[in-house]
Amino acid sequence: AQSVAQPEDQVNVAEGNPLTVKCTYSVSGNPYLFWYVQYPNRGLQFLLKYITGDNLVKGSYGFEAEFNKSQTSFHLKKPSALVSDSALYFCAVRDWAGGFKTIFGAGTRLFVKA
Amino acid sequence: GAGVSQSPSNKVTEKGKDVELRCDPISGHTALYWYRQSLGQGLEFLIYFQGNSAPDKSGLPSDRFSAERTGGSVSTLTIQRTQQEDSAVYLCASNPGLAGGNNEQFFGPGTRLTVL
Numbered sequence: 001a002q003s004v005a006q007p008e009d010q011v012n013v014a015e016g017n018p019l020t021v022k023c024t025y026s027v028s029g030n031p032y033l034f035w036y037v038q039y040p041n042r043g044l045q046f047l048l049k050y051i052t053g054d055n056l057v058k059g060s061y062g063f064e065a066e067f068n069k070s071q072t073s074f075h076l077k078k079p080s081a082l083v084s085d086s087a088l089y090f091c092a093v094r095d096w097a098g099g100f101k102t103i104f105g106a107g108t109r110l111f112v113k114a
Numbered sequence: 115g116a117g118v119s120q121s122p123s124n125k126v127t128e129k130g131k132d133v134e135l136r137c138d139p140i141s142g143h144t145a146l147y148w149y150r151q152s153l154g155q156g157l158e159f160l161i162y163f164q165g166n167s168a169p170d171k172s173g174l175p176s177d178r179f180s181a182e183r184t185g186g187s188v189s190t191l192t193i194q195r196t197q198q199e200d201s202a203v204y205l206c207a208s209n210p211g212l213a214g215g216n217n218e219q220f221f222g223p224g225t226r227l228t229v230l
Contacts, residue, residue, distance in 0.1 A: 006156075032216055044157075044205065046218040090157060101170050102147065102219060106156035 139208030
């Protein structure tokens with residue numbers, strides 16, 4: 001069965017500093033990996049995805065994520081955090097062998113302090 | 115174009131009552147998902163529909179929960195004999211499905227259910 005772990009409930013970072021939000025996964029086949037963001041009082045929005053190809057994928061709002069097969073990780077990164085990046089971030093995995101069922105992590109709340 | 119819509123946006127009910135939550139996916143999307151997000155918690159998978167295939171019900175927490183999808187489009191999530199622990203935001207998402215298996219999900223705004 002597929003699963004996703006986001007080991008940090010909360011990440012605090014100062015504005016202008018780099019940020020990392022961690023995600024590890026477990027699937028039986030090849031993973032499709034996603035990051036979503038949920039801003040306060042707004043719906044979930046897609047940020048970026050890894051399907052195949054380059055391990056470093058770039059997405060919306062300057063975010064990027066690196067797929068590491070050996071470590072089964074897909075950490076979200078941004079070189080310079082903004083206060084407006086403060087939100088709840090979810091990692092998700094879809095296992096092709098499991099059809100299109102997508103499992104989400106518990107979420108990591110990011111606080112960016114000015 | 116129109117996104118995923120859900121109704122009602124808010125629902126307050128009394129313990130023991132039945133509720134129905136509705137989801138209208140994006141036109142042409144064959145995959146539809148229901149999730150539950152409790153206060154401060156992550157997304158809990160409930161059920162997944164793909165076209166005319168049998169739904170994946172593996173996430174439904176009890177037999178009080180059921181869902182159907184009529185005509186491959188609109189879906190209704192029904193909770194019978196609601197309990198206070200059912201209070202949460204219920205999110206619906208759609209995806210092109212087999213036509214775009216690597217595509218992201220598009221989420222609706224959710225229905226906030228409060229069971230008194």
